Amino acid sequence: MSTKTWVIKLGGAVLNTENAAKALFDVLSTEQNNQFVIVHGGGSLVDTWLKQAGFASAKHQGLRISPSEQMPYIVGALAGCANKQLVAQAINAGHKPVGLSLYEAGVSASQKLKALGQVGKCTSNDDSIVNDLLNLGRLPIVSSIGFDEQGNWYNVNADEAAAAIASNLNAELIFMTDVEAVLDANKQPLHQLDTKHIDTLIDEGVILGGMEVKVKTSLHAAQHLRRGVYISSWQKPENLTALLQGEHVGTKITP
Structure with missing residues (x-):
């Protein structure tokens, strides 16, 4: 049977429910003929962190407005805390995860709309290490934080990020x-x-x-x-x- 690659996007709410991610990772452990890449957001965690830091969260057409001064918190919540919570649950379920941002997963970002601040849209950069990791038997867990060619960081909609990665991998x-x-x-x-x-x-x-x-x-x-x-x-x-x-x-x- 040929190996199929699946990109699975997890909503941030998975992180708020005890063992929810582990239950999904347990399912993946039983699937020997498939390879998986996890892409995640973490909107509710970001909301909590921004609120604790005294920022108001605003949305425009369903997307979070991400001013530059909020980005350290958004990056910390998504690429840091949310990503590592998922890494922890994947390890617990017997996987060998690797936490990544979009850049390493072959996706570059650029500003979507000036009104949205550091909200990014995706373009493929054809420079992904995901296949190498899959060949090593690792489980890539990708946060929706992206970078442009100048190294500026962006908050990318995780659904769009997952779609871009699936497209790169034809998954x-x-x-x-x-x-x-x-x-x-x-x-x-x-x-x-x-x-x-x-x-x-x-x-x-x-x-x-x-x-x-x-x-x-x-x-x-x-x-x-x-x-x-x-x-x-x-x-x-x-x-x-x-x-x-x-x-x-x-x-x-x-x-």
Whole structure:
């Protein structure tokens, strides 16, 4: 059986739930025929740190505005604390993790919009060490902190970061989020979504805020990867097992 590479994006809420990440890493331990790269955010941890430091958090179109003076806290929370919490749980589950930023994972960042401050958008820099690490049997755990060619640091949306890494690796992509699936107007799970359906649901205000960013990013990734991208819940590790075995759980986003 040929080895498949999967990029799994974990939402920051995983870190707030005891042993949630370990349960997912335990699932990965049983998958001998697959290789994995973990990409993570950590929004709630960032919120806590900024609040403790006396900063107000503001968002614009679902993305956190990241002024330069807040970046040491954002970088510390994401690339430091959140990353190392996941490394700790991966070690506990028997993996050999390596904590990375986007730069080492082959993704450069540049300013997205002046209004957002140090919020970055992704471009591939074709200079990734991820495949080397996978060949060594290591588990890359990548925070969504990026750098540009001048070494300026950026806060990158973790969904976009995961999509960029999956594209670099031509890998399958799963977004493990707080919900089972994308929901319709009646709060029922949608098992499959394509461009037309997504546009309609956004226009009708059914998909909005953070989920709109996630769905648009998934769609963009699906178009780029020319395959389905999955949105599922981290709260049910068995969902991850099912997805890795080719079963259909959560929402599959197709071009």
